[in-house]
Every structure is written in structure tokens, then in C-alpha cells.
Amino acid sequence: MISLVIIFTSLFLYRIKWKFYSLSAYIITDLKLGKEIFANAAFAGRAFTGTVNDLYTTGSMHGILNTEGEHWEQIRRFTLRQLRNFGFGKSTMESLIMDDVMEVIDWMKSAGGKPLEEIDEKMSYAFLNSLWTIVSGRKYSKDDVGGISIIRDVTK
Numbered sequence: 001m002i003s004l005v006i007i008f009t010s011l012f013l014y015r016i017k018w019k020f021y022s023l024s025a026y027i028i029t030d031l032k033l034g035k036e037i038f039a040n041a042a043f044a045g046r047a048f049t050g051t052v053n054d055l056y057t058t059g060s061m062h063g064i065l066n067t068e069g070e071h072w073e074q075i076r077r078f079t080l081r082q083l084r085n086f087g088f089g090k091s092t093m094e095s096l097i098m099d100d101v102m103e104v105i106d107w108m109k110s111a112g113g114k115p116l117e118e119i120d121e122k123m124s125y126a127f128l129n130s131l132w133t134i135v136s137g138r139k140y141s142k143d144d145v146g147g148i149s150i151i152r153d154v155t156k
Helices: 032-040 069-085 089-112 117-136 146-156
Strands: 003-006 011-018 021-028
Touching: 021 032, 089 117, 117 146
Parallel strands: none
Antiparallel strands: 003 011, 011 021
16 A cells, blocks of 8 residues: 655655555755755664565665665775776766667657566666766677577576
């Protein structure tokens, strides 16, 4: 069950309840209110869902999306440094990614308003192809059988 509760004109409560799992999220639609809320340290934490624990080490939250505080700052600095080393934020990287985005857009337009089949595969292919191009410098064409088979293996 999904419900949306209007609290104020620019603040909504979004609730999802499914079997034994429930999640509540607030949606802020006003930039000024968003800046005001997130300037307050009380709203700076991460939600603990209980489902994203690293069970193989300490049982605590890990990763840039699941941590907070000093640990999050260290992970963020490390991640940004590594991404910059790969060219993140440079116009050459943007043009590589935009090439794949334009291929997906052209494919969608070629459907002529008909339902799109295999959209998850096409999106995964574009995403992984961009990532692979950044990491290895090699780009697969959309008709490359080897590239398609790698994408299918990765997304299974």
C-alpha cells in the first residue's frame, strides 16, 4: 500500500507498506524550505532501514549512501578523489556519457510511440558502457555481441 499525505503545500509524507516492510519519506517541494531544513544538523542523519547492513564484517552501516558523520565525510572525500582521477567532472567524460544517452534517446524515438521492450537491458547497457569506457577506454557498439553478452551476464 502506498499513501501520500499532504502536510503543508510544500511538504508531503510518502508511506510505503508492503508485507513486513514499511518506509516513510518526506518530500520537500520548496527550495527555500529544503535549504532551511537541511541547514539544521538534526536533519543530517541517514535513515536506518535494517536491510542494508554489512553482515560480513561488523554488522554496521557502510557505503556512501548508508553512513553519516565523520565516516561519511571520509568515504565521500575518497570517492570524489577517485572519481576525479578517472576524469569525473571533466567535459570529456560528459561527452562520453552523453553519447550513450543520445543512443538511448534515439532508440526510444525509433519506437514511434509503441511500448518499449527490453528497456531495462538498454538502460543497463548504456550505463555500463559509459562506466566501462571511463574505466578501460574501450567502448562497445550497440550491436556488439560480446558487449551484449557481458551486459546480460552482469545484470543477471
